[in-house]
Amino acid sequence: MTLVTRHARPVIAAALVLTLFNLLVFAAGEAPWRALVTGLEGSLGTAYGLGQVLYKATSLAIAGAAFQVAYRAGLFNVGIEGQIALAALAAGVVGARLGWAPAWIAVPVAGGAAVGVAAGWAALAGWLRVRFGAHEVITTILQNRLADALLPLALAHGLGETGVRTRDVAASAAIPRLSVLSHALAGSAASFAVLLALVTPWLIDRWERRAKVGREVGLVGLGPEACRAAGVPVSSRLLVALTLSGAVAGLTACGAVLGYKGHYELGMTTGVGFAGIAVGLLGRGTPLGLLAAALLVGALQQTGLVLNATVPKEATDVLFGAVILAVATTGRREVTR
């Protein structure tokens, strides 16, 4: 590839994404420039809008971190979507039964239930991978569909208040909203779960650099054959990576169930897992990159919601897919795996 085409690629990609934005907005009968201004005002121009962006970014950053943990080991956890949904159900079910407990017990227990369920669900894919060699992309996709079928089953048979939602979680299991800090954020969904989004990627990064197991997970991703020859227990490290990825995905449920809704209902986490995969890819393996990507995608989604009356909000998802493609085709090869 010549020097010119290499530098032209990102420019071409950006131009294509921008053209696509114009087309999508125009086809819906709205003026692109006005849509952009209205959308940005509604998402980044008000305290409420910023709070909403922060809420979305919280989930996205944690889900992105979950994807990166597995990706470091050379594994694709496409099952984050289902892991989050099952975790959210667990947080709702357990959280509703903690009325007797003070907050310092209730929040960690409800969160722990979410993390445990998601980790177990991801570990199944890990076990199928190391025991049978079943590719995790296919098994995690199938597990997503399976979770979709199991959630209504669980809600309808004992775990739900109605067929579509759980009971409200106990007051002590709720994570306080950020609106206690400032009235400007009143009504926004952002909660102190945002701290999880700040700490989790950083902790994982530390673990991958400093801990023996964490380092080995990264090495397995670079070259499983060499690791096997050097005596690194490859299977065990793959299992650890996928299980930890699921556990982190489970944390995502804390912001949504304990910090915002106060219960689990069908479909409330839809799309977070897949968006999280994209955030994980855009983040380029650093905690700061991850947070920046999460804020960017969160702002994009909130912009889409603001415009929803005139331009279908799905337009932002189309754009989002185009951005992933643009990044995937212009990215440096050595970083991708």
Next chain:
Amino acid sequence: MSVAVALVVETVRMSCPYVACALAAVVTERAGVINVALEGALVVSGLATAVGALLSGSALVGLVAGVAAGAALCAGHGVAVVRGRADAIVSSIAWNLIAFALARYVLRVLWGTASSSPRVAGFAAPASPPLATLTSPARLATALAAGAVAWMFARTRFGLRADAAGEAPEAARAQGVDVARVQLVAATVAGALAALGGAHLVLDQHRFEVGMSGGRGFLALAAVLVGRHRVGPTALAAVGLAGLDAAQIALPAAVKLPPELVLAVPYVAALVIVAVAARRQRA
């Protein structure tokens, strides 16, 4: 109609999207382009079939539009992977996302709803119900396509080149094969094949719904593992998956089971199948 006959008829009816996607996966994977966006191809082809049929009033135009849309999506994937050097899984995830979002977007722009299109007439049935099941155009096209794909890999130069491009791209290149071109063509053909399944869903159920593909594009990948990328066994395995679907419709009436539990059966079965097939391959 007895349960057994209903089961067979339903299996034939449901097999079209499975077989179409399984054939598509065989073609694209043998050429060396992994594609897990066949679910997305089902969605956009179904959408384009509905839009084409409703705007033109002709089911045939719908079918052609659907096939073109499926081919376009997978060609896009092929370009991203082969020319853009994107990771095939990442590109697939992006195209699936685009397909689902685009379907909802178009539904809302055209018909003001994100769930389902107006009624699509479909082809006029030339025969009475049980027989009509066997003679729908999309279904016939899929059956013909299965034969054509088998013939392509066994007898044609392109089939040989596609296998070479997938098995040993360097060697193929040394022999003067334009590997990138072969892979792009294979990826596009795969999209057109999968699209037969999407078009069939719409013309058979007389409407387009965003969730109507129901994971069949993913389940078909399990059939490919079982069939080890050979056309005949893969197509048979795909028909087997359709049998599970048919049992879902025929069985709950006979045995009292919660419908949600029955919904989970194909995925559990597919997980087991994938594990068993993978172990056999490894041994």
